Amino acid sequence: MDRFYKVKFYQIALMFCFGLVSVAGWAGDYSDRADVKAFIDEMVKEHEFKRQSLEKLIAVAKKKQSILDAISRPAERTKTWQEYRPMFVNSTRIKRGLEFWETNQKTLERAEDVYGVPAKYIVSIIGVETMYGKQGGAYRVIDALATLAFDYPKRPLFRRELKSFLIMCREYNLDPLKIKGSYAGAMGYGQFIPSSYLSYAVDFDGDDLKDIWSNPVDAIGSVANYISQHGWVRDGVIASRARVSGESYRSLVNESLEPTKTLKEWAETGVTPASTDALPDQMEAALFKYKGRLGAEFWLGFNNFYAITRYNHSRLYAMSVIQLGDEIERKRNIKTES
Numbered sequence: 407m408d409r410f411y412k413v414k415f416y417q418i419a420l421m422f423c424f425g426l427v428s429v430a431g432w433a434g435d436y437s438d439r440a441d442v443k444a445f446i447d448e449m450v451k452e453h454e455f456k457r458q459s460l461e462k463l464i465a466v467a468k469k470k471q472s473i474l475d476a477i478s479r480p481a482e483r484t485k486t487w488q489e490y491r492p493m494f495v496n497s498t499r500i501k502r503g504l505e506f507w508e509t510n511q512k513t514l515e516r517a518e519d520v521y522g523v524p525a526k527y528i529v530s531i532i533g534v535e536t537m538y539g540k541q542g543g544a545y546r547v548i549d550a551l552a553t554l555a556f557d558y559p560k561r562p563l564f565r566r567e568l569k570s571f572l573i574m575c576r577e578y579n580l581d582p583l584k585i586k587g588s589y590a591g592a593m594g595y596g597q598f599i600p601s602s603y604l605s606y607a608v609d610f611d612g613d614d615l616k617d618i619w620s621n622p623v624d625a626i627g628s629v630a631n632y633i634s635q636h637g638w639v640r641d642g643v644i645a646s647r648a649r650v651s652g653e654s655y656r657s658l659v660n661e662s663l664e665p666t667k668t669l670k671e672w673a674e675t676g677v678t679p680a681s682t683d684a685l686p687d688q689m690e691a692a693l694f695k696y697k698g699r700l701g702a703e704f705w706l707g708f709n710n711f712y713a714i715t716r717y718n719h720s721r722l723y724a725m726s727v728i729q730l731g732d733e734i735e736r737k738r739n740i741k742t743e744s
Contacts, residue, residue, distance in 0.1 A: 435467070435468055435469035435552075436464050436465065436467050436469070436552055436556060437464075437465045439556065441556055442464060442556060445464075445555070445556075445565060445568075445569075446460050446461060446464065448569075449569065449572065453569070453572075453573060455572065455576075460572070463548070463572075463582060463583075464552065466548070466583060467548050467549055467552035467553075468546075468549045468552075468553075469549075469552070469553050469556075469557055470545065470549050470550070470553050470589075472589070473545065473549070473550055473553045473554065473589045474553065474554075474557065474558060476589040477554065477558065477589055477590060481493065481722075482718070482720035482722050482723055485722070486696075486697040487696035487697050487698050487703070487722060487725070488697055488698055488699050490722045490726065491698075491722075491725075491726060491729070493726075494533070494534045494726040494730055495726055495729045495730045495733060498537075499533045499534070499537065499730060500730070500733050500734055500737055502533065502537060502538050502540075503529050503530065503533045503538070503730065503734040504734060504737055504738055504741070505538075506529055506532065506533070506538045506622075507525065507526075507529050507734065507738060509622075510622055510623070510626060513610070513622070513623050513626050513627075514528060514529065514626060516610075517610070517626050517627055517629075517630040518630070520627075520630070521627075521630035521631055521633070521634040521638070522634060522638060522639075522640030522641070523629075523630045523633045523634055523638050524731070526731035526732065526734055526735040527633070527714070527727060527728070527731045528626055528629050528630050528633075529731060529734055530726075530727045530728075530730040530731035530734060531596060531629050531633075531714075531717065531727055532595050532596055532625065532626070532629060533730055533734075534723070534726055534727055534730060535592075535595070535596055535597040536594075536595055536596070536597060538595070539595045539620075539622065539625075542586065542587065542588075542593070542594060542595070542597075542619070543586055543587040543588035543589070543592065543593070543597075544586060545586060545587060545588065545589055545591075546583065546584075546585070546586055547571060547582070547585045547586065547587045547591050547593060547600075548571070548582050548583060548585075550587065550588070550589055550590065550591040551564055551567050551568040551571055551591040551600075552568060554567075554590070554591065555567070555568040564591070566601065567591055567599050567600050567601055568591075568600075570599075570600035570601040570603075570604055571591065571600040573600075573604065574600050574603055574604055577604075578616070585619075593618065593619065594618030594619045594625060594628075595618055595619070595622060595625035595626075595629075596618060596625050596628060596629040596632070598618055598628065598632075602632065603616070603618065605635075606628060606631050606632040606635055607624070607628045607631075608624065608627045608628050608631050609624060609627075610623050610624045610626065610627025610628070611623040611624060611627075616628070632716075632717065633713055633714065633716075633717065636713045636716035636717070637709060637710075637712065637713045637716070638710055638713040639709055639710055639713075642708065642709055642710045643683075643685065643689070643708045643710065644707075644708060644710040644711050644714075644728055645705050645706060645707045645708060645711045645725070645728060646679040646680060646681040646683075646685070646691075646705065646706050646708075647679070647680040647681065647703070647704065647705055647706075648672075648677050648678065648679060648680060648693065648704040648705055648706045649677070649678050649679075649680050649704070650676055650677050650704050651676040652675070652676035653676075654674075654675040654676055655672075655675045655676050655677045655693060658675060658693055659693050659694065659695045659704075660693075660694055660695055660721065661692070661693070662692050663692060663707070663712055663715045663719060663721060663724075664692060664712050665690035665691050665692050665707070665708060665709060665712055666690070666691075666692055667690065667691065667692075668687060668688050668689065668690055668691075669685055669686070669687050669688070669689050669690075669691060669706075670687040670688065672691060672693065672706065673687075677693055677704070677706070679706055689708060690708070690709070691706040691707060691708050692706070692707045692711070692712070693705075693706060693707075694706075694707055694721045694725075696721075696722075696725065705725070707721070707724070711724055711728075714727050714728070
C-alpha cells in the first residue's frame with residue numbers, strides 16, 4: 407500500500423467526504439436501519455459530516471459473520487499460557503525481530519531515548535501484533551467496525567471506534583474503503599484502533615504524515631508513545647517470578663491487572679519476589695498465575711507490566727511481549743559478541 411494511502415487515494419477520499427462519489431448499486435447491510443440512521447444523525451449534528459455522503463459510505467459497509475465469530479473467541483480468553491506462549495515467543499518471531507531491529511536500529515534508539523521504552527519491547531509489540539507488518543489484517547476497517555458497532559453486544563465501544571475512524575479518515579484525507587485491519591478494526595504495524603491513532607500516533611520522521619501502515623519509523627514512534635503515555639516508567643522494573651506459600655494469596659491471584667498491593671502487603675499473604683534484586687517494600691504489584699509447560703508459574707507484575715496491558719488487556723499478552731523482547735535481545739547480544 408502506498409505511504410499513508412494519501413497520494414494514491416487523496417482525491418477519492420475528498421470525493422467521499424463531499425458526497426461526489428455515487429455508490430448506487432453497492433448497498434450493503436446497513437442501508438435502512440433505525441440504529442444506523444441514529445448514528446448518522448449524531449455524526450451530522452456533532453461532527454458536521456455531510457449526511458448524503460455518510461449515508462452512501464455506510465451503505466457500502468458489509469456485515470461479516472466471520473468478524474463476529476472471531477471476536478467471540480480471542481486467544482487471550484480461550485488458551486492457557488502453555489498454549490498461548492508458543493504462538494508469539496517462537497523462532498520465527500525472534501528471527502524477524504532481529505532483522506527488524508537491525509533495519510531500524512537508529513529509529514529504535516531514538517524512540518527509547520525520547521519515550522523511555524526499551525527498544526526490545528517496541529520490537530516485540532510490533533512482532534506480536536503483526537509479525538513486523540506482515541500480518542496487518544485482511545478486513546476492510548469500515549466492515550469490521552460497522553459489523554461490531556451495529557451487530558455485536560458491546561456496541562457502544564465499537565460505535566465510538568467507528569466514529570473515530572470516520573473522523574480520522576476525514577482529518578487525514580484517507581479513503582475509508584481502502585484501509586484494512588484486524589477483525590476488531592485495529593490497523594498498521596502496531597494495530598492501533600482508530601481512537602488510539604487519533605490520540606497516540608506520531609509523525610516520527612517529520613514528513614507531516616502519521617503513517618502507521620507502511621512507515622516503520624512512524625509505527626515505532628507511535629508504539630513507544632502509546633506505552634509511555636500509559637504510564638511506563640523509564641528504567642522501571644516490569645515483573646518478577648514469585649514464591650508463594652500458605653493459602654491467603656489464592657483468592658488474590660489474577661484478581662487485577664493493575665498493581666493492588668505493596669510488596670510488604672504481599673509478603674503478609676505469603677508472596678515474595680524470587681528476584682535477587684532488592685525491591686522496595688512499598689513498590690506495588692499484582693499477582694498472576696500462569697499454567698506453563700512445567701506447571702504453575704507465579705509472577706508479580708509491577709507498574710510497567712500494567713502499562714503493557716493497556717495495549718492489550720491481558721496478562722498473557724503482556725508476558726508474551728516481555729519474553730519475546732527478552733529473547734530477541736538475548737539473541738542479539740550473542741550475535742554482537744560473536
